[in-house]
Amino acid sequence: MKKFLAAALIAALCLVSFAAVAEGVKVGFIFLHDENSTYDLNFLNAAKEACANLGVEYVLKTNIEEGEQCYDAAAELVDAGCNIVFADSFGHESYLIQAAKEFGDVQFCHATGTQAHTAGLSNYHNAFASIYEGRFLAGVAAGLKLNEMIANGEFTAEEAKMGYVGAYPYAEVKSGYTSFFLGARSVCPTVTMDVTFTNSWYDEALEKEGAVKLIGNGCKLISQHADSMGAPTACEDAGVPNISYNGSTVAACPKTFIVSSRINWVPYMEHMINCVANGEAIEADWTGTIETGSVELSEVNEAAAAAGTVEKLEEVKAALQNGSVKVYDTATFTVNGENLTSYLADVDDMGDYQPETEVISDGYFHESEYRSAPYFDIDIDGISLLGA
Amino acid sequence: MNKELHEPLFHISKRGAVRWYVSWLIRCSAVVLALLVCALITMLMTGENPIRIYATIINGSFGTPRKVWVLLQNISMLLCVSLAVTPAFRMRFWNVGGEGQALAGCFGSAACMILLRNVLPNWAVICCMVVASIAAGALWGAIPAIFKAKWNTNETLFTLMMNYIATQLVAYFCVVWETPKGSGQIGVINSRTEIGWLPVVGGQKYLLNIIVVAVLCALMYVYLGYSKHGYEIAVVGESERTARYVGIKVDRIIIRTMLLSGGICGLAGLLLVGSTNHTLTTTIVGGRGFTAVMVSWLAKFNPVWMILTSFLIVFLERGAGEISTNFGLNQSFADILTGIILFFIIGSDFFINYRLNFRHAAGKEIK
Numbered sequence: 001m002k003k004f005l006a007a008a009l010i011a012a013l014c015l016v017s018f019a020a021v022a023e024g025v026k027v028g029f030i031f032l033h034d035e036n037s038t039y040d041l042n043f044l045n046a047a048k049e050a051c052a053n054l055g056v057e058y059v060l061k062t063n064i065e066e067g068e069q070c071y072d073a074a075a076e077l078v079d080a081g082c083n084i085v086f087a088d089s090f091g092h093e094s095y096l097i098q099a100a101k102e103f104g105d106v107q108f109c110h111a112t113g114t115q116a117h118t119a120g121l122s123n124y125h126n127a128f129a130s131i132y133e134g135r136f137l138a139g140v141a142a143g144l145k146l147n148e149m150i151a152n153g154e155f156t157a158e159e160a161k162m163g164y165v166g167a168y169p170y171a172e173v174k175s176g177y178t179s180f181f182l183g184a185r186s187v188c189p190t191v192t193m194d195v196t197f198t199n200s201w202y203d204e205a206l207e208k209e210g211a212v213k214l215i216g217n218g219c220k221l222i223s224q225h226a227d228s229m230g231a232p233t234a235c236e237d238a239g240v241p242n243i244s245y246n247g248s249t250v251a252a253c254p255k256t257f258i259v260s261s262r263i264n265w266v267p268y269m270e271h272m273i274n275c276v277a278n279g280e281a282i283e284a285d286w287t288g289t290i291e292t293g294s295v296e297l298s299e300v301n302e303a304a305a306a307a308g309t310v311e312k313l314e315e316v317k318a319a320l321q322n323g324s325v326k327v328y329d330t331a332t333f334t335v336n337g338e339n340l341t342s343y344l345a346d347v348d349d350m351g352d353y354q355p356e357t358e359v360i361s362d363g364y365f366h367e368s369e370y371r372s373a374p375y376f377d378i379d380i381d382g383i384s385l386l387g388a
Numbered sequence: 389m390n391k392e393l394h395e396p397l398f399h400i401s402k403r404g405a406v407r408w409y410v411s412w413l414i415r416c417s418a419v420v421l422a423l424l425v426c427a428l429i430t431m432l433m434t435g436e437n438p439i440r441i442y443a444t445i446i447n448g449s450f451g452t453p454r455k456v457w458v459l460l461q462n463i464s465m466l467l468c469v470s471l472a473v474t475p476a477f478r479m480r481f482w483n484v485g486g487e488g489q490a491l492a493g494c495f496g497s498a499a500c501m502i503l504l505r506n507v508l509p510n511w512a513v514i515c516c517m518v519v520a521s522i523a524a525g526a527l528w529g530a531i532p533a534i535f536k537a538k539w540n541t542n543e544t545l546f547t548l549m550m551n552y553i554a555t556q557l558v559a560y561f562c563v564v565w566e567t568p569k570g571s572g573q574i575g576v577i578n579s580r581t582e583i584g585w586l587p588v589v590g591g592q593k594y595l596l597n598i599i600v601v602a603v604l605c606a607l608m609y610v611y612l613g614y615s616k617h618g619y620e621i622a623v624v625g626e627s628e629r630t631a632r633y634v635g636i637k638v639d640r641i642i643i644r645t646m647l648l649s650g651g652i653c654g655l656a657g658l659l660l661v662g663s664t665n666h667t668l669t670t671t672i673v674g675g676r677g678f679t680a681v682m683v684s685w686l687a688k689f690n691p692v693w694m695i696l697t698s699f700l701i702v703f704l705e706r707g708a709g710e711i712s713t714n715f716g717l718n719q720s721f722a723d724i725l726t727g728i729i730l731f732f733i734i735g736s737d738f739f740i741n742y743r744l745n746f747r748h749a750a751g752k753e754i755k
Contacts, residue, residue, distance in 0.1 A: 060713065061709075062712060062713075062719060063709075063719050065669075065674070075454055076452070076455065091669075170570030170571045353568065377569070
């Protein structure tokens with residue numbers, strides 16, 4: 001009880017002090033969709049939580065398309081007295097930059113964008129998280145499940161194939177499925193993976209169809225990077241284990257959901273609010289990590305996961321945090337049978353596709369270090385792209 | 389009671405022509421009734437004060453100078469597509485393909501901006517965009533017209549399906565021209581060089597669109613009401629047989645009118661890409677091609693009244709967005725309110741064209 005009281009007291013003190021610190025800050029948020037999209041819901045909840053924690057005023061604008069509407073929405077938020085404007089979708093970026101140029105004394109923060117470090121604007125910022133670490137951990141859980149199924153004689157080690165439903169063949173998606181695959185292969189060495197793309201961030205029917213196709217092709221476990229319940233429900237129907245994204249889907253898929261990784265945006269949103277409240281500059285690029293609390297795993301569903309998953313995940317998580325395990329360790333993957341020693345990535349997005357930055361050094365690929373948004377776009381051995 | 393003598397409580401009979409103020413009285417009372425029903429539903433479902441909701445709707449359009457500009461810009465784009473489909477409607481050619489025709493225009497503009505940016509100087513790129521977008525829209529409108537004229541195909545289905553073809557075409561080129569690689573998005577075209585961006589007039593980025601559409605509206609009013617073409621369209625619309633009898637070449641009128649209809653949609657596409665958004669997406673027209681059908685109908689195909697009806701719809705849309713922002717209500721709630729208001733306005737037409745005769749009143753008439 002004493003402990004509880006002390007904790008409550010500290011929490012209350014924190015709230016009071018933060019509320020005082022963040023006084024005079026008003027945040028405007030721009031979302032591509034509303035709470036019906038799991039992607040936007042994740043941002044909406046984070047926005048409400050961060051603003052409540054710090055006691056600041058906020059305005060939410062939902063269903064803002066990736067066009068001039070985004071600029072208009074940003075400008076209206078500035079008119080309404082916001083001194084921070086945050087937008088959540090990749091396609092919002094150009095219009096947010098347009099607003100940032102016009103309103104120099106307002107801070108513009110953008111999730112998943114790529115241009116802040118080259119835009120030359122002191123009030124425009126990008127943010128992302130090292131979600132590839134979360135994906136890697138989710139991959140470990142997948143590998144353990146495959147091992148268990150092999151041990152149970154459900155299929156042979158050579159038949160251990162996973163399926164992945166991706167949105168676009170875009171660096172963010174490639175980085176996601178590759179880290180997931182490497183995580184699985186770190187515990188199940190014979191695993192391979194098929195990837196199919198829907199060419200849409202949200203298309204329930206296509207995502208379901210993709211998952212069904214992969215299961216038909218002999219995939220024993222499915223994961224996805226797209227924002228609907230299409231793939232998880234297809235897995236539940238077919239009784240195939242699923243690793244989810246953006247949040248737990250255990251309620252809809254109690255038999256097949258194993259674990260889900262997601263980005264928790266609360267730490268970044270609190271960071272940007274505190275920076276403005278304290279008159280500090282916000283970084284051009286901010287990459288959340290496991291330490292900052294930005295990369296999260298949901299609770300493991302013991303009904304579907306392999307025995308010992310929770311313990312193993314703790315162990316690998318600790319190894320990622322102390323740096324003894326690197327997700328993109330060049331010794332763990334090959335391209336056309338060769339280990340990579342050098343790779344140029346298109347980190348400076350000038351619309352020219354010109355890769356210019358060396359991203360492999362010290363034996364691993366430095367993802368999300370030269371800018372926050374992912375740029376790992378290598379097709380590695382062991383992963384087959386369907387229809388590509 | 390004798391069954392044969394039983395008279396229903398009321399029966400419906402056709403009205404003759406009503407005086408203009410009667411029809412407007414009916415329309416205004418429909419709006420008032422709609423607002424009352426909205427207020428009731430708002431109170432029952434959310435517990436919010438309806439007066440505050442109405443104030444928010446008005447604030448959504450007129451709250452700040454910027455909001456007024458956005459309102460005017462949205463009106464002008466909706467009005468542009470509505471003006472485009474109107475000549476076809478007057479001809480009783482149900483062009484529900486405004487969406488696809490405008491999207492074809494967007495595609496034409498964007499293609500010029502991307503393909504010609506390193507080939508031609510800026511002014512020449514803009515000239516090409518004007519030609520390409522109008523031609524693309526006209527082509528998209530003319531294809532169903534030719535089929536209708538030659539083989540009497542159903543224009544409603546045909547124009548509707550052309551929308552989906554345009555969407556798929558644009559979806560394909562979004563992948564061909566994507567930046568960055570793999571994202572499936574074109575992003576802002578020529579953001580550094582601003583090649584193919586239409587000039588900003590008077591320091592207000594939306595003013596060009598507003599002026600263009602205002603001029604277009606006046607021209608369309610004259611064209612439909614006071615030109616030979618306009619007369620021919622009206623005759624074909626009233627009766628194709630009469631038109632043939634007086635020597636009008638109906639096939640030619642259908643194709644010519646749809647070229648015009650599609651061409652103006654293409655112009656809307658030019659403004660959307662070249663002046664407003666500077667990008668190309670499958671959703672850039674934003675359903676205006678369909679909303680235009682309602683705008684045009686509500687205004688009885690009169691270009692000047694269409695200013696009012698497009699204002700009404702944009703005003704409701706902007707208000708709806710403001711409600712969802714300020715009250716934390718889902719966008720769907722605002723859509724419900726818009727739906728109620730439109731239902732009453734469209735329904736009021738019934739009472740303008742028909743009379744309800746109650747039992748008592750009917751008895752009087754007989755006497």
